[in-house]
Amino acid sequence: MSYWLMKSEPDVFSIDDLAARPHQIEPWNGVRNYQVRNMFRDQMKQGDLALFYHSSCAEPGLYGLMKIITDAYPDPTQFDPDSEYYDAASRPEEPRWLLVEVQFVQKFAQPVLLSTLREHADELAGLRVLEKGTRLSVTPVTPAHWKTIGRLAGVAL
DNA sequence: GCCAACGTTGGC
């Protein structure tokens, strides 16, 4: 099993939105980045766990935990002309973009803010989200970093 | 709203 960090802008889709979904499940659609597409396809597997990161907001950071409940499959929004994620160049015979479905696990009682992560930069050295210029919306998390973040969140991960 | 950093596009 692998660990991940997945970003979302809370104004668009927050961890509370995920918790409020039927069965607390959501297709993680709209990813239009090849590196992330390849991670979905080659590395992320059903049963993996992911931290839910709120970005582009007043207090960016980790707000909770979710589980990857499917392997990657084609993102239907790429074929929907009414979707903001529509990609006219992608053809159903050869889908360009993938998604995974995620399910809510828990919201942290206290979020682990980006500023807190930075305060623990020594322990978290190499965590992608702390590295300058990392804009990927999905990044891997090592088991050691995962454990540290669990401690900072006050939960056993 | 600024701006650094990065990804993508497209002309050549």
Next chain:
DNA sequence: GCCAACGTTGGC
């Protein structure tokens, strides 16, 4: 295949 121009991300 190079690289300039442009668009996007995301913290501040």
